Amino acid sequence: MTGHQRVRDDEGSAVRLLALSDGVFAIAMTLLALDIGLPVGLDPDGFEEALADVMPSVWAYALSFVVIAAFWRGHHQLFRYVEKVDGTVVKLGLLGLGLIALMPFPTTLLAEYGDLSSSVAVYSGAVAVMGVSQLALTIALWKRPWLAGAAPSERVRRNDMADLAATALVFAVAVPLAFVSPTGAKLWWAVLIPVKWVLGERGNRLRAAAGGDAGA
Amino acid sequence: MTGHQRVRDDEGSAVRLLALSDGVFAIAMTLLALDIGLPVGLDPDGFEEALADVMPSVWAYALSFVVIAAFWRGHHQLFRYVEKVDGTVVKLGLLGLGLIALMPFPTTLLAEYGDLSSSVAVYSGAVAVMGVSQLALTIALWKRPWLAGAAPSERVRRNDMADLAATALVFAVAVPLAFVSPTGAKLWWAVLIPVKWVLGERGNRLRAAAGGDAGA
Amino acid sequence: MTGHQRVRDDEGSAVRLLALSDGVFAIAMTLLALDIGLPVGLDPDGFEEALADVMPSVWAYALSFVVIAAFWRGHHQLFRYVEKVDGTVVKLGLLGLGLIALMPFPTTLLAEYGDLSSSVAVYSGAVAVMGVSQLALTIALWKRPWLAGAAPSERVRRNDMADLAATALVFAVAVPLAFVSPTGAKLWWAVLIPVKWVLGERGNRLRAAAGGDAGA
Amino acid sequence: MTGHQRVRDDEGSAVRLLALSDGVFAIAMTLLALDIGLPVGLDPDGFEEALADVMPSVWAYALSFVVIAAFWRGHHQLFRYVEKVDGTVVKLGLLGLGLIALMPFPTTLLAEYGDLSSSVAVYSGAVAVMGVSQLALTIALWKRPWLAGAAPSERVRRNDMADLAATALVFAVAVPLAFVSPTGAKLWWAVLIPVKWVLGERGNRLRAAAGGDAGA
Numbered sequence: 001m002t003g004h005q006r007v008r009d010d011e012g013s014a015v016r017l018l019a020l021s022d023g024v025f026a027i028a029m030t031l032l033a034l035d036i037g038l039p040v041g042l043d044p045d046g047f048e049e050a051l052a053d054v055m056p057s058v059w060a061y062a063l064s065f066v067v068i069a070a071f072w073r074g075h076h077q078l079f080r081y082v083e084k085v086d087g088t089v090v091k092l093g094l095l096g097l098g099l100i101a102l103m104p105f106p107t108t109l110l111a112e113y114g115d116l117s118s119s120v121a122v123y124s125g126a127v128a129v130m131g132v133s134q135l136a137l138t139i140a141l142w143k144r145p146w147l148a149g150a151a152p153s154e155r156v157r158r159n160d161m162a163d164l165a166a167t168a169l170v171f172a173v174a175v176p177l178a179f180v181s182p183t184g185a186k187l188w189w190a191v192l193i194p195v196k197w198v199l200g201e202r203g204n205r206l207r208a209a210a211g212g213d214a215g216a
Numbered sequence: 217m218t219g220h221q222r223v224r225d226d227e228g229s230a231v232r233l234l235a236l237s238d239g240v241f242a243i244a245m246t247l248l249a250l251d252i253g254l255p256v257g258l259d260p261d262g263f264e265e266a267l268a269d270v271m272p273s274v275w276a277y278a279l280s281f282v283v284i285a286a287f288w289r290g291h292h293q294l295f296r297y298v299e300k301v302d303g304t305v306v307k308l309g310l311l312g313l314g315l316i317a318l319m320p321f322p323t324t325l326l327a328e329y330g331d332l333s334s335s336v337a338v339y340s341g342a343v344a345v346m347g348v349s350q351l352a353l354t355i356a357l358w359k360r361p362w363l364a365g366a367a368p369s370e371r372v373r374r375n376d377m378a379d380l381a382a383t384a385l386v387f388a389v390a391v392p393l394a395f396v397s398p399t400g401a402k403l404w405w406a407v408l409i410p411v412k413w414v415l416g417e418r419g420n421r422l423r424a425a426a427g428g429d430a431g432a
Numbered sequence: 433m434t435g436h437q438r439v440r441d442d443e444g445s446a447v448r449l450l451a452l453s454d455g456v457f458a459i460a461m462t463l464l465a466l467d468i469g470l471p472v473g474l475d476p477d478g479f480e481e482a483l484a485d486v487m488p489s490v491w492a493y494a495l496s497f498v499v500i501a502a503f504w505r506g507h508h509q510l511f512r513y514v515e516k517v518d519g520t521v522v523k524l525g526l527l528g529l530g531l532i533a534l535m536p537f538p539t540t541l542l543a544e545y546g547d548l549s550s551s552v553a554v555y556s557g558a559v560a561v562m563g564v565s566q567l568a569l570t571i572a573l574w575k576r577p578w579l580a581g582a583a584p585s586e587r588v589r590r591n592d593m594a595d596l597a598a599t600a601l602v603f604a605v606a607v608p609l610a611f612v613s614p615t616g617a618k619l620w621w622a623v624l625i626p627v628k629w630v631l632g633e634r635g636n637r638l639r640a641a642a643g644g645d646a647g648a
Numbered sequence: 649m650t651g652h653q654r655v656r657d658d659e660g661s662a663v664r665l666l667a668l669s670d671g672v673f674a675i676a677m678t679l680l681a682l683d684i685g686l687p688v689g690l691d692p693d694g695f696e697e698a699l700a701d702v703m704p705s706v707w708a709y710a711l712s713f714v715v716i717a718a719f720w721r722g723h724h725q726l727f728r729y730v731e732k733v734d735g736t737v738v739k740l741g742l743l744g745l746g747l748i749a750l751m752p753f754p755t756t757l758l759a760e761y762g763d764l765s766s767s768v769a770v771y772s773g774a775v776a777v778m779g780v781s782q783l784a785l786t787i788a789l790w791k792r793p794w795l796a797g798a799a800p801s802e803r804v805r806r807n808d809m810a811d812l813a814a815t816a817l818v819f820a821v822a823v824p825l826a827f828v829s830p831t832g833a834k835l836w837w838a839v840l841i842p843v844k845w846v847l848g849e850r851g852n853r854l855r856a857a858a859g860g861d862a863g864a
Contacts, residue, residue, distance in 0.1 A: 002705060008853035011721075016670055020720065022232055023455075023674025026239025030247060030317040031678060037321060040328055047329055051338075065317070069310040072236065073227075076306070080228040087852055088722070094717040101678040101713070112688055113695055122699075197747040204225035204303055238448055239671075242455025246463060246533040253537060256544055263545055267554075281533070285526040288452065289443075292522070296444040299561035420519055454664055458671025462679060462749040469753060472760055479761055483770075497749070501742040504668065508738070512660045609740075636657035636735055 008146065017093050025072045030098040031104045032064050035111055060111035064103055066114045067127055068194075070167075071100065071134060077160060078138055081148040089147065092137040099130045120182040124174035124189075131168030138164060153210045156203065163199045167192060224362065230301045233309050240313040241288045247320045248280050253329055276327035277326065280319055283343055286383075286412075287350060294354055297364040305363065308353040315346045336398040340390035340405075347384030354380060356427060369426045372419065379415045383408060440578065449525050451503040456529040457504045463536045467543060470503045492543035496535055499559055502599075502628075503532065503566060509592060510570055518552050521579065523567040530563045552614040556606035556621075563600030570596060585642045588635065595631045599624060656794065662733045665741050673720045673744040679752045680712050683759055683777060704726040708759035712751055715775055717783060718815075718844075719748065725808060726786055729796040737795065747778045768830040772822035772837075779816030786812060801858045804851065811847045 031205055036057045038050045075096075085093070086205075106123040113119040145151060170192050178185040252273045291312075301309070314406045320396040322339040354377055361367060368376075386408050394401040468489045470482045507528075534535070538555040545551040570593055577583060584592075602624050611615040684705045686698045733741070733773075754774045757767040786809055793799060800808075818840050826833040 004367045009856045011725060011855070015298040016666060016724050017729075018232060019235065019667065019670040020674050022235040022679055023239055023671055026236050026313075027243055027675055027678040029313065030240055031682065033321060034247065036318070037324060038328070042329075044332055047332055048334060051334055061318070062314070065314045068313070073306055073310070076232050077227060087848070090721055094721070097674075097677065098710070098717070100711070101681045102684070105681060108685060112686070113690075116692055116695055118696060118699055128233075187775045200303070207227070208225045235451065238451040239455055242452050242529075243459055245529065246456055246459040249537060250463065252534070253540060254544070257518060258545075260548055264550060267550055277534070278530070281530045285530070289522055289526070292448050295448075393525045393624055405607060416519070423443070424441045450664060451667065454667040455671055458668050458745075459675055462672055462675040465749045465753060466679065468750070469756060469758070474761075476764055479764055480766060483766055493750070494746070494761065497746045501746070505738055505742070509659060511664075611744050632735070639659070640657045 009086050011085050011087060011090055014079060014082050014147075017085050017090060018079060021075060021093065021097060022053040024100055025068060025075070027117070028100050029065060029068055030102050032061050032068070032107050035104065036061060037110050056114060057111040060107050060114065063110070068100060068103060071130060074134060074160065075165065077152075078134070078141060081150045081152060082141060083149045084147045086144065086147065088140050089144065091134065092140055096130065096133045096137060099126065099133055102126060103130075114186075115182055117182050120176045120178035120185045124171045124178060124185060126174065128168050128171035131164050131171065135161065135164040135168060153206065156206045159199055159203045159206055161182060163203070166195050166199070167169060168182045170195070225302050227301050227303060227306055230295060230298050230363075233301050233306060234295055237291060237309065237313060238288075240316055241284060241291070242429060244316045244319050245281060245284050248277050248284070248323050251320065251324050252277060272330060273327040276323050276330065279326070280323040284316060284319060287346060290350060290376065290380065293368075294357060295348070297366045297368060298357060299365045300363045302360065302363065304356050305353070308349065308356055312346065312349045312353060315342070318342060319346075330402075331398055333395045333398050335357065335393045336394035336401045338385045340394060344384050344387035344391065347380050347387065351377060351380040351384060369422065372422045372426060375415055375419045375422055379412060379419070382411050382415070386411070387431055434485060436606050441519050443517050443519055443522055443576060446511060446514050446579075449517050449522060450511060453507060453525065453529060454504075456532055457500060457507070460532050460535050461497060461500055464493050464500070464539050467536065468493055483518045488546060489543040489606050492539050492546065495542070496539040500509040500532060500535060503562060506566060506592065506596065510566070510573060510582075513582045513584060516575060516579045518576065518579065520572050521569070521576065524565065524572055528562065528565045531558070531565055534558060535562075543568060546618075547614055549611045552610035552617045553607045556603045556617060560600050560603035563596050563603065567600060568594065568638065585638065588638045591631055591635045591638055595628060595635070598627050598631070602627070657735050659738055661797060662727060662730050662795075665733050665738060666727055669723060669741065669745060670720075672748055673716060673723070676748050676751050677713060677716055680709050680716070680755050681794070683752065683756050684709060694723075698706050703796065704762060705759040708755050708762065714756040716748060716751060719778060722782060722808065722812065725800075726789065729798040729800060730789060731797045732795045734792065734795065736788050737785070740781065740788055744778065744781045747774065747781055750774060751778075753849050763830055765827045765830050768826035768833045769823045772819045772826060772833060776816050776819035776823065779812050779819065783789070783809065783812040783816060799819055801854065804854045804858060807847055807851045807854055811844060811851070814847070818843070 017065070036054060038054065042050055072161075103126065106119075106126045109119040110123050126149075141147065142157060151157075163205040170189065174188050177188055252270060254263070254270065298305075318320065319342065322335075322342045325335040326339050354373075357363065358373060389402040390404050393404055403424055466475065468486060470479070470486065474482055514521075535558065538551075538558045541551040544556050569588075573579065574589060606617040606620050609620055684702060686695070686702065690698055730737075751774065754767075754771040758771050761767040786805075789795065790805060818837065822833040822836050825836055
């Protein structure tokens with residue numbers, strides 16, 4: 001190793017970073033649902049009313065669960081061939097976990113105050129920042145091929161980065177939009193449904209085509 | 217791979233989906249018990265009274281723990297020989313986890329308002345949907361033998377599917393029954409005890425018989 | 433396999449049961465500490481007072497942490513050579529986890545109402561039942577040597593069982609004792625300190641002596 | 649093994665201690681954020697005000713997340729080559745987890761009462777004790793080379809110990825300082841930023857230099 005090369009610090013196997021990540025994802029997913037609850041000691045009529053009022057919490061839970069699950073799936077793909085980590089990957093990985101762990105808060109905002117601009121803006125901003133963080137991790141791993149045992153094809157990688165960039169962009173645009181119209185911003189989120197469907201189908205085809213080459 | 221074959225997308229090893237699943241199961245199991253508690257600052261008499269009132273929470277906890285533990289045991293059997301996952305298996309697996317993570321809510325309903333029809337109906341519906349979701353995952357894995365290193369015998373598989381279908385059916389029937397009689401619906405759940413006992417014994421025998429063939 | 437032999441049902445590798453167990457132990461350990469907290473919005477004097485009042489919660493946390501950590505350590509030893517599980521081991525393992533997950537409740541009782549007989553009795557009873565449950569698991573694994581890759585020496589096993597039996601016995605005796613004197617029952621718990629120290633030292637010696645034979 | 653040698657008790661593989669540790673770290677990281685929340689049922693003006701008031705909680709979360717993440721990273725480095733554990737390592741490891749699990753409490757103190765001396769002192773003391781605990785674990789592993797498959801270079805080890813000692817020292821000094829000036833103590837914490845940056849860069853260089861020798 002000559003003096004002009006970048007220092008390749010090496011923090012060992014990726015196994016524990018992935019174990020920690022799966023733990024944080026699992027706990028964030030489960031804590032999201034803790035917000036769903038009823039007051040104690042209602043009479044039957046008050047109970048029925050409160051049960052109906054619980055639906056916004058259920059929707060906010062379902063939305064955030066889908067968001068976190070999609071990030072987990074991307075994280076799973078991203079680390080598929082990664083065998084080792086260095087300091088930068090560990091730091092970016094931990095930053096991403098810190099953002100995932102925050103998600104129960106914007107989810108509660110959306111459940112309780114979903115018609116207010118600030119709630120929708122905070123939620124959108126949180127998801128956009130998560131997308132940027134996962135994109136930065138993707139780029140860091142792309143620039144460190146020596147950490148991986150095999151490489152996904154260039155086209156699979158570009159497709160995954162387009163998916164993350166689209167997520168970050170749509171939610172970032174929703175932040176100012178929320179101050180014009182909270183409902184408009186929430187409808188704008190739905191733009192991601194066809195975008196992610198198309199990119200997902202394309203990713204499946206690319207991965208299937210690569211399946212014969214790269215092995216497990 | 218010809219153009220007429222289904223695309224076999226491949227998202228790599230099953231290890232992390234199982235780690236995430238075990239995390240969600242473990243957290244849901246533990247959060248169930250968080251509902252059990254007493255108010256602070258009671259005098260000794262009030263304390264004894266409140267301690268006696270805590271028993272419905274303990275029963276609801278025990279019931280939900282048994283339900284989640286039974287689903288975990290089924291999940292463990294289901295993924296026993298599975299080595300790889302594809303997009304469909306990941307999505308169905310995540311959907312199942314989203315339902316498991318919800319369980320603390322119907323458990324609290326049952327503990328606090330267990331004599332009201334809606335509580336019993338919501339609880340029954342949640343368990344029925346979990347059963348349908350795990351059944352869908354079982355069928356998806358059955359149709360993708362290339363994801364597994366070995367196959368359970370056809371008879372073991374059919375027995376496991378019968379177990380899940382019975383669970384889903386009994387709890388689905390309990391939903392309308394709860395509106396006739398909440399207590400009746402809860403007694404009806406007990407139908408599953410002999411059903412699962414018979415199917416469990418049969419599964420043990422089938423698995424023991426297969427043990428000599430399939431190895432690990 | 434002849435008709436007279438017991439059916440050896442086989443539910444596969446122990447890996448996931450241990451992952452689930454470590455998850456439940458980790459969550460129970462961490463949730464214990466959630467009880468430690470102060471009300472919001474106190475003035476500086478009220479804050480100092482509330483901070484002093486928090487000490488019983490800290491002691492109850494420390495005690496329950498030590499109890500759960502000791503059970504985890506025993507669980508770790510118990511499954512050291514176990515490679516596979518069957519239905520009975522899975523069921524007993526899950527039962528133990530259900531009891532571990534309950535521990536935050538008696539811990540809160542002890543923190544908030546530690547001078548009342550019922551609190552000390554409930555706490556003692558919970559620990560005694562956990563001890564019995566882990567003892568049952570130890571015996572079940574002892575009777576199923578085919579599930580393990582190697583066996584701990586008979587003397588190590590007897591020492592571990594004596595440790596669990598002593599724990600269960602001391603806490604079981606504390607249940608009626610608590611109704612005579614809650615403080616007396618808590619002092620009685622301290623009997624375990626020398627008992628566990630002697631058995632622990634003996635276990636270390638036995639394991640060290642066996643280390644040359646049984647390998648990793 | 650002669651009678652004069654220390655008894656080398658052996659509690660088997662490090663795998664489960666690391667799984668339990670990653671679980672506790674992940675849960676503590678995620679529970680930190682649970683403190684961030686708003687009251688239910690505010691009107692739009694009250695909501696904006698409450699949202700602004702939430703910032704101290706967000707900062708306290710970010711700080712504690714960074715602290716716990718740094719301890720996790722040190723723990724990851726520490727156990728990199730460790731393959732087996734003995735009783736002392738298990739006990740010190742569990743003690744460290746008990747302190748990590750406590751962190752949500754001082755974090756809440758800092759968020760709610762960050763201008764009071766006692767809060768800053770409790771927070772500083774908690775982090776200092778965690779540093780001492782991890783340092784003790786580092787020394788215990790250093791004295792037990794037979795537990796590791798390979799050894800980090802002596803210079804890497806000394807660098808890691810300097811990092812932990814600096815953390816413990818800075819936070820220990822902050823405890824009395826907090827009673828002189830809470831703000832001064834919080835500014836004093838920032839001394840760690842350049843210290844940890846220098847030691848971190850040095851550690852990266854040392855590890856990179858060792859990378860060619862010690863392998864994965």
